[in-house]
Amino acid sequence: MRFDGKCVAILGGNAGIGLAAARMFHAEGAKLALTGRNTATLSAASEEVEALGIRADMGVPAETDAAMVEIEEALGGIDILFVNAGVGGFAPVDQVTEEFWDSVHAVNLRGAFFAVQKALPLMRDGGNIVITGSIGSVSAVPGNVVYASAKAGLRAAARILGKELLPRRIRVNMVSPGPTDTEIFKRDASAEEIAGMREMLAGVVPIGRMGTPEEVARAVLFLASEEASFINGVDLYVDGGCVELL
Template structure:
């Protein structure tokens, strides 16, 4: 099925997890896909496996965003699907939070998202779709995740404003808020095998559907929101969490 044939799709943070799963789905649906990431070896390997294009780019650095937009526009023209996925987490109580960790999270999750969108707007085709990765923690709370939650709440606000500002060009802007998804997040935070299993079991216990989500399921939601079938959907946050937020 080639519903995205002749469509150009950019996926930031596309070398693993939800970004990789989304790039895979969009590629299978016929899109020409560009993935980005901060580690050249990781994005090159992912691009080789997926059969897509890799561009080295750190969403926390404005000069990298400028270079990304310039390279994409020069090589591919205007963009039809922009999935702003790159993000980081980090745990700390409010009392013990540090300016360094605060800035690290917000430079990628908030500032980076804002300027990635801002810089790409002139290079989006009319009728394009923008999807931004948020989180169920944008509207719920968890101890030690105050900065992460706030960064995602900011994303939801940006999405609504962008949807209003870009509506005249028929560009739709939505966010998705995953719950527990099977990614490398916790291993990247340094958890050992036993801790990872314990966390996995705990997350399953909090999910009514009885399992955690798959990265490709995020990709399927991004694909739907970017399709003609979703042409009347904009400015909305879409929760995909197996029902955990209703508990």
């Protein structure tokens, strides 16, 4: 019960890593607020973990503003903020369009930064912020230039946020997954394509398989807990050895 009575806001908590973390925070006594874009999955997730569910697109700062108003009314403040919402997509450099670039960066970088900024007035001193990054920020994967650059920018922002929030004793850390079996790579794909993607991704991980949302979520809870009280500004790779062993 590390989070008994703590108020936790998870932006992008209706599926994948965010939902896995929500289940774990709930099991350890946290009071939860979840945001997400998909009304159906958000409703199901919120009911499962007894959370306030708010339909909001992190790529639209005005919707984040409105979500923070609801969170403050329901929870009074935030002890732990988990910024997890994100979008993906691949394209080689010569096929990247301005529209594709903007759609990814609007959520993964611009949206994530302004979400933290808008949550800060609600954050209690001594709280914790955990942000989902990606090993793509340090890995030169062909076709990943748009997503990787957004996550690399987010990593830089997280370090500066951590430095500026030192007077408030708010720790800021990132967790960067490697290939993880979440919905993000399954969207608009056939069963055959999904199986092929799983096989391909498992083949590039030194440990020999993809990660699970729960494995990443455990790292999130660790960084958000007092067990990590002397850890600040890190980017924790949860990647089966992809960054360090390849």
